[in-house]
Amino acid sequence: MADSIAPIVAAEEKLQQQADKMETDKMWIIMGPQHPFSHGLWTLKIKVDGEICVDAEPIVGYLHRGWEKETENRTYPKIIPMADRLCYAASMTYTHLYCMTVEKALGMDIPEKAKYIRIVADEVCRINSHLMWLAAVGTDLGNLTVFLWAMREREYFLDLNVKLCGARMTTNYPRIGGVRNDTTELFDRDILRTVDRFEKALWEIIALMDDSSIIVSRMKGISYITREQAANVGLTGPAMRGCGVDFDIRRDDPYDNYDKVDFEVPVLTEGDSYARYMIRTEEMFQSCEIIRQAVKKIQALGKNAPYRVKAPSRVPAGTHFMRMEDPRGESLMYLVSDGTDKPYRLKVRSPIFTNVSSAKLQCQGVRIADVPAVLAQIDMCLGETDR
Amino acid sequence: MISVVVEYTSILDFIDFNGQYVMDNAYYPFEDVYNLPFAISYGLWKIIGGALAWLINLIFPENPVSDWLMSEPVCVLLSLIIFMLIVFIVVFVCTLISLWMERKCLGRMMDRRGTMVGMKGFLQCVADGLKTFMKENTIPKKVDNMTYMWTVSLVIGVSVLLACMIPLSQRWFVVNYDSGLLIIMAFFALAPFFILVSGWSQNNKYAMIGGMRAAELMISYEVPMLIMIATTALLAGSFNIGDIVDAQYETVWYFIPQIIGFITFFFCATAESERVPFDIAEAEAELVEGWQTEYAGMKWGLIMLADYFRGYVACAMVTIMYLGGWALPIIGNGPIPEIVFLLKTWFVFFLMILVRAALGRVRPDQIVNIGWKVFMPLSVINLAVVLLLKVGGFFRWL
Numbered sequence: 001m002a003d004s005i006a007p008i009v010a011a012e013e014k015l016q017q018q019a020d021k022m023e024t025d026k027m028w029i030i031m032g033p034q035h036p037f038s039h040g041l042w043t044l045k046i047k048v049d050g051e052i053c054v055d056a057e058p059i060v061g062y063l064h065r066g067w068e069k070e071t072e073n074r075t076y077p078k079i080i081p082m083a084d085r086l087c088y089a090a091s092m093t094y095t096h097l098y099c100m101t102v103e104k105a106l107g108m109d110i111p112e113k114a115k116y117i118r119i120v121a122d123e124v125c126r127i128n129s130h131l132m133w134l135a136a137v138g139t140d141l142g143n144l145t146v147f148l149w150a151m152r153e154r155e156y157f158l159d160l161n162v163k164l165c166g167a168r169m170t171t172n173y174p175r176i177g178g179v180r181n182d183t184t185e186l187f188d189r190d191i192l193r194t195v196d197r198f199e200k201a202l203w204e205i206i207a208l209m210d211d212s213s214i215i216v217s218r219m220k221g222i223s224y225i226t227r228e229q230a231a232n233v234g235l236t237g238p239a240m241r242g243c244g245v246d247f248d249i250r251r252d253d254p255y256d257n258y259d260k261v262d263f264e265v266p267v268l269t270e271g272d273s274y275a276r277y278m279i280r281t282e283e284m285f286q287s288c289e290i291i292r293q294a295v296k297k298i299q300a301l302g303k304n305a306p307y308r309v310k311a312p313s314r315v316p317a318g319t320h321f322m323r324m325e326d327p328r329g330e331s332l333m334y335l336v337s338d339g340t341d342k343p344y345r346l347k348v349r350s351p352i353f354t355n356v357s358s359a360k361l362q363c364q365g366v367r368i369a370d371v372p373a374v375l376a377q378i379d380m381c382l383g384e385t386d387r
Numbered sequence: 388m389i390s391v392v393v394e395y396t397s398i399l400d401f402i403d404f405n406g407q408y409v410m411d412n413a414y415y416p417f418e419d420v421y422n423l424p425f426a427i428s429y430g431l432w433k434i435i436g437g438a439l440a441w442l443i444n445l446i447f448p449e450n451p452v453s454d455w456l457m458s459e460p461v462c463v464l465l466s467l468i469i470f471m472l473i474v475f476i477v478v479f480v481c482t483l484i485s486l487w488m489e490r491k492c493l494g495r496m497m498d499r500r501g502t503m504v505g506m507k508g509f510l511q512c513v514a515d516g517l518k519t520f521m522k523e524n525t526i527p528k529k530v531d532n533m534t535y536m537w538t539v540s541l542v543i544g545v546s547v548l549l550a551c552m553i554p555l556s557q558r559w560f561v562v563n564y565d566s567g568l569l570i571i572m573a574f575f576a577l578a579p580f581f582i583l584v585s586g587w588s589q590n591n592k593y594a595m596i597g598g599m600r601a602a603e604l605m606i607s608y609e610v611p612m613l614i615m616i617a618t619t620a621l622l623a624g625s626f627n628i629g630d631i632v633d634a635q636y637e638t639v640w641y642f643i644p645q646i647i648g649f650i651t652f653f654f655c656a657t658a659e660s661e662r663v664p665f666d667i668a669e670a671e672a673e674l675v676e677g678w679q680t681e682y683a684g685m686k687w688g689l690i691m692l693a694d695y696f697r698g699y700v701a702c703a704m705v706t707i708m709y710l711g712g713w714a715l716p717i718i719g720n721g722p723i724p725e726i727v728f729l730l731k732t733w734f735v736f737f738l739m740i741l742v743r744a745a746l747g748r749v750r751p752d753q754i755v756n757i758g759w760k761v762f763m764p765l766s767v768i769n770l771a772v773v774l775l776l777k778v779g780g781f782f783r784w785l
Binding site for chain 2: 035051139218
């Protein structure tokens with residue numbers, strides 16, 4: 001029996017050798033650090049076999065500025081404006097996360113009103129960040145109109161930031177023990193109007209993106225990631241929920257008052273690039289819903305409700321961590337304090353640093369033209385990745 | 388020795404080209420009818436010809452050189468050069484206007500202002516031209532220098548040549564071939580070859596992929612486009628541009644019988660001029676600037692200008708083949724057919740701007756799919772419809 005198979009096996013091996021000989025050379029293409037697709041300063045090396053990408057390797061670290069080390073020389077309140085600089089698009093969430101970490105270390109509770117104001121500010125920040133991402137997706141797919149329309153909508157939410165705390169991007173708004181100031185006059189009216197307006201405008205952008213078969217066909221059915229792969233590689237945030245993992249820290253491990261607002265967590269099981277795109281669009285609608293509820297709660301609390309309590313300057317020795325749902329995924333801060341007024345160590349877990357390590361998984365099998373469109377779903381922000 | 392001083396009035400008086408008075412192209416021969424545009428074009432020619440003759444008389448009086456300069460072959464050459472220059476300048480200005488139009492209209496569609504440099508933004512073209520002109524001419528060390536230079540010259544040259552092959556009206560043209568549309572298509576199809584070679588010569592991976600994609604793009608749109616040109620020629624009975632326009636004036640504009648062809652050809656023309664959604668050869672998202680990556684300064688500026696030349700020619704082809712060229716339905720040629728032609732061309736260009744504002748970029752493998760599985764069958768269906776119409780006797784056989 002074995003003898004009769006042997007010649008066939010030998011012939012197959014020979015064929016295989018011939019096929020190996022005919023194999024074309026693979027080529028490394030280095031995209032970045034200065035490249036239109038890398039929204040920020042990072043490099044993606046892709047190995048291509050003809051048009052198909054077979055391997056990818058992200059290189060980050062060009063923007064490393066020793067953020068974690070710098071915090072060790074600053075008192076706790078002075079780290080708040082630094083936390084703004086972690087990510088230009090999601091400054092509010094990082095400041096919020098830092099304040100929550102220190103509050104947890106201090107074991108203090110903050111006023112109800114501050115919690116709701118933080119929720120509103122967070123969701124405005126989330127919409128800001130997602131619109132920034134939508135703009136980037138538009139340019140990566142070759143449509144500049146989406147970019148400019150998304151940026152136009154983002155402007156309204158930046159104006160809301162100005163109304164709330166006087167700054168557009170680096171807000172420096174949350175404080176340890178609450179928020180810096182109460183909501184300004186007519187802020188609730190403005191935010192409700194903006195949200196109503198935004199929902200209509202977002203449908204216009206969706207009409208431009210989702211109704212265009214070209215743009216949908218660029219994203220649909222490529223770069224599949226299964227639930228298990230997503231979990232193994234450490235994907236978090238909208239990218240993970242697009243792969244079918246039903247997990248959102250706002251719902252499953254609520255911080256502040258997220259357990260008192262009612263919202264849905266969009267999850268899609270398709271796992272392709274388009275699903276990851278859809279999640280973020282849907283999240284923007286959910287954010288609008290959260291903002292509406294939170295604003296109502298703030299109005300119900302009345303004008304004179306406290307929004308900040310005094311916090312001690314020294315944090316008792318110990319280790320504490322806090323995590324939250326950043327617009328891009330799960331961000332975490334790990335604080336080691338030695339009882340002085342400065343942290344001994346402050347570690348930041350950046351969602352993108354982990355998400356971008358899935359570049360190989362995402363890029364395998366897609367064409368060169370799709371690499372920007374696929375990696376846009378990570379929503380790169382180098383400030384927090386390199387810290 | 389007594390020499391007879393010959394006073395030449397105009398060098399243009401000498402031209403008798405192939406038995407046809409070449410200047411018939413420039414002005415209407417009936418001078419007794421006073422008509423401002425005709426008078427202007429006629430006067431322009433007289434002034435140019437007279438000025439040259441005066442210069443020749445001034446510099447070489449009573450001289451054999453003067454006789455040689457005023458001999459017929461030299462005069463024909465000179466006047467043709469002048470004529471081509473004028474047509475080139477007209478096309479150049481048209482291209483700049485379409486460039487400005489794109490910037491402004493695209494800006495409005497994207498909810499921004501567009502360019503704002505002088506004259507409602509028109510001077511931005513001048514500013515861009517000056518800027519690219521002033522820039523240092525950098526040539527990367529690793530490029531294949533000869534190939535790098537001649538390919539880009541040819542890409543630009545072929546595009547400019549194309550622009551000059553488009554007539555503005557029955558009287559404004561440089562060449563009048565019986566195979567007009569075919570010649571234009573032939574020159575259109577030349578550029579991608581040079582782009583392919585140029586992409587290779589730059590020793591840059593992005594440029595090489597861009598060049599390959601230009602070739603990929605060409606094989607996907609060229610065949611359906613030629614079929615549709617053949618269809619139009621079948622309908623009109625001629626490849627000659629003037630004949631096609633005349634035929635449309637006599638029957639109907641051809642976008643009515645071949646509406647499928649019009650839409651398909653419009654998208655093929657978009658691909659031909661490498662515009663969104665088919666600008667895969669210079670897809671700036673993944674290939675930095677595609678095949679143009681290593682070209683800097685004036686070379687890049689000229690490449691961009693050549694792109695708009697090609698865009699203008701593609702729009703002009705759509706106008707000639709489907710929108711009746713310079714003729715209007717009842718009026719016919721009218722007093723200023725050139726303006727009618729340009730307005731129609733700019734309308735087609737406006738449609739291209741709309742497409743660019745609304746759509747994203749397709750993938751290279753998708754464009755081959757679109758070309759062979761959508762455009763190709765549609766163009767054949769269009770041909771079948773036209774054949775049926777012809778056989779049914781709706782359009783006369785020529």
